[in-house]
Amino acid sequence: MSCIQNPDEILSAVCDALKRENSFLITTHIRPDGDSLTSVLVLAHVLKALDKDHWIVLDDPIPAKYRFLPGIETILQVQNARPLTRHRACVVMDSSTLNRIGTLAETVQKCPLIINIDHHHSNEHFGHLNWVNGDESSTVEMGYAVLTRFGIEVTQEIATLVYAGIVCDTGCFRFPNTTSRSLEICGEMIRKGVSPKFIADKMFYQKNPDTLRALARALDSMELYFNDTVGCIHIRKEDLDSLSEADTEGFVDYLQLVPGTKVNFFMREEAKNRYRVSLRSKNNIPIDEIARVFGGGGHAQAAGCTIEGTLPDVRKKILEVLRRRLD
Ligand SMILES: [Mn+2]
Numbered sequence: 001m002s003c004i005q006n007p008d009e010i011l012s013a014v015c016d017a018l019k020r021e022n023s024f025l026i027t028t029h030i031r032p033d034g035d036s037l038t039s040v041l042v043l044a045h046v047l048k049a050l051d052k053d054h055w056i057v058l059d060d061p062i063p064a065k066y067r068f069l070p071g072i073e074t075i076l077q078v079q080n081a082r083p084l085t086r087h088r089a090c091v092v093m094d095s096s097t098l099n100r101i102g103t104l105a106e107t108v109q110k111c112p113l114i115i116n117i118d119h120h121h122s123n124e125h126f127g128h129l130n131w132v133n134g135d136e137s138s139t140v141e142m143g144y145a146v147l148t149r150f151g152i153e154v155t156q157e158i159a160t161l162v163y164a165g166i167v168c169d170t171g172c173f174r175f176p177n178t179t180s181r182s183l184e185i186c187g188e189m190i191r192k193g194v195s196p197k198f199i200a201d202k203m204f205y206q207k208n209p210d211t212l213r214a215l216a217r218a219l220d221s222m223e224l225y226f227n228d229t230v231g232c233i234h235i236r237k238e239d240l241d242s243l244s245e246a247d248t249e250g251f252v253d254y255l256q257l258v259p260g261t262k263v264n265f266f267m268r269e270e271a272k273n274r275y276r277v278s279l280r281s282k283n284n285i286p287i288d289e290i291a292r293v294f295g296g297g298g299h300a301q302a303a304g305c306t307i308e309g310t311l312p313d314v315r316k317k318i319l320e321v322l323r324r325r326l327d
Contacts, residue, residue: 017089017115017129018046019058024054025087027113030102031060034168035138036094038161041071041115042143043091047151057081059102063246067319068202069164070157078104089113092127094139096120096297106133117142122288122297130271137182140165144185152244159192164199171253172200176302204250211247214239218251218266224258230322231255234267234275234311245276252278263287263322267314270306275314279303285325293321312319 018024026043028036040056047054056075066072090111092098096118098105108114116127119142121134144162145258147154163186170178173186173256190196207215220233225232233255235248248268255264260281267275277294279302281287286300295316296305307314 007131007133010129011145011149013129014115014117014131017113017144018050018052018146021089021113022052022087023087024052025090025108026093027058027090027095027101027108028052028058028101029105030058030275032058032062032066033135033249034066035140035165037062037066037069037072037075038165038168039093039139039143040091041069041161042140042147042158042165043075043093043117044071045158046143046147046150046152047148055081055087057104059104063207063244063249065203065246070160088109089115091117093143094119094275096123098124098126100297120297134177137177137179138166138169140169141182141185154189154192156193159189159194160199162186163189163194163196165202167196167199171302172204177299177301199309204317208247210241210243214241214243214248215251215254218248219254222255224261226321226323226326228258228260228263229326230319231258231264231320232259232267232315233265235238235269236311236317237269237271239298240268249278252280256280256282256293263290265318267311269311273308273310275307275311277305277307277310277314277318279305279318286287290318290321290325294318 024047026040028040032322044054057078058075059078062072069290090108095101114127116130118132119136119139121216123132140162166182166186215312217239218233221233223232252266255261263285264280266278279291281301288298288300288303291297291303291305294305294307298304
């Protein structure tokens with residue numbers, strides 16, 4: 001475990017390790033999102049510029065809405081990427097625990113050097129080198145800091161990745177993690193040729209008709225609890241047709257539009273008696289603590305977990321934990 005605390009010192013240590021080692025495995029958490037995907041792709045640009053052997057390997061497939069990201073085709077699925085053991089160093093990005101990277105955790109654990117780069121407050125510092133800063137808007141912003149430290153030219157491709165990652169993790173610059181620094185970086189990325197409309201459309205404002213029908217069914221299930229401070233919606237497996245988890249991402253955010261709600265959640269039936277729960281908090285109730293009660297995690301304002309049980313059971317379990325927190 002590293003004992004370096006100063007963010008600048010740790011950034012230097014990360015850069016030194018990237019210069020020193022020659023073969024890297026780069027990975028991120030399961031259910032990859034815009035920040036995790038852009039983070040690993042930006043880091044790959046750094047390693048490419050340094051002329052290092054590197055592979056990006058993920059446990060889960062890439063959701064369709066992120067396939068526009070430049071370089072996304074270079075990301076390998078774990079089953080197509082064996083053998084992985086020859087890598088000297090492993091960079092894990094945007095993942096608060098080693099378990100969150102899924103089946104790859106076993107391979108990574110055997111790696112002589114694990115570099116952990118993340119912005120989750122709850123990060124478990126599982127690396128040999130841990131650059132964890134909960135005040136960063138996104139992990140891609142940390143990747144961008146590495147890139148600029150090496151003086152690597154920001155191409156339009158890189159700019160698209162950085163902008164997209166920040167937009168994703170700040171919810172289009174709405175979440176409290178939006179910093180002046182993130183906006184400055186995004187301004188710079190626009191100067192490099194990024195189209196804000198193109199990226200916002202790709203990530204947030206393009207839905208196929210099936211997704212909108214599913215959204216209508218989910219919203220129709222809306223219930224409010226505790227004097228209308230907690231909202232919840234759900235969707236059954238049979239109403240999902242072929243929709244993926246990425247398609248229903250953001251459904252919970254519609255509950256956030258109700259002014260009086262403090263905490264909102266969306267229960268998505270994954271299998272019989274198993275629900276994926278997305279939680280959102282509007283003020284100072286750290287929702288990741290609630291998710292952690294059920295073995296999940298995330299950020300203070302946005303978190304998730306998987307809970308076993310029937311729909312009423314799952315709802316009751318969450319409401320009970322929330323009741324204690326809201327008192
Ligand atoms: Mn992130």
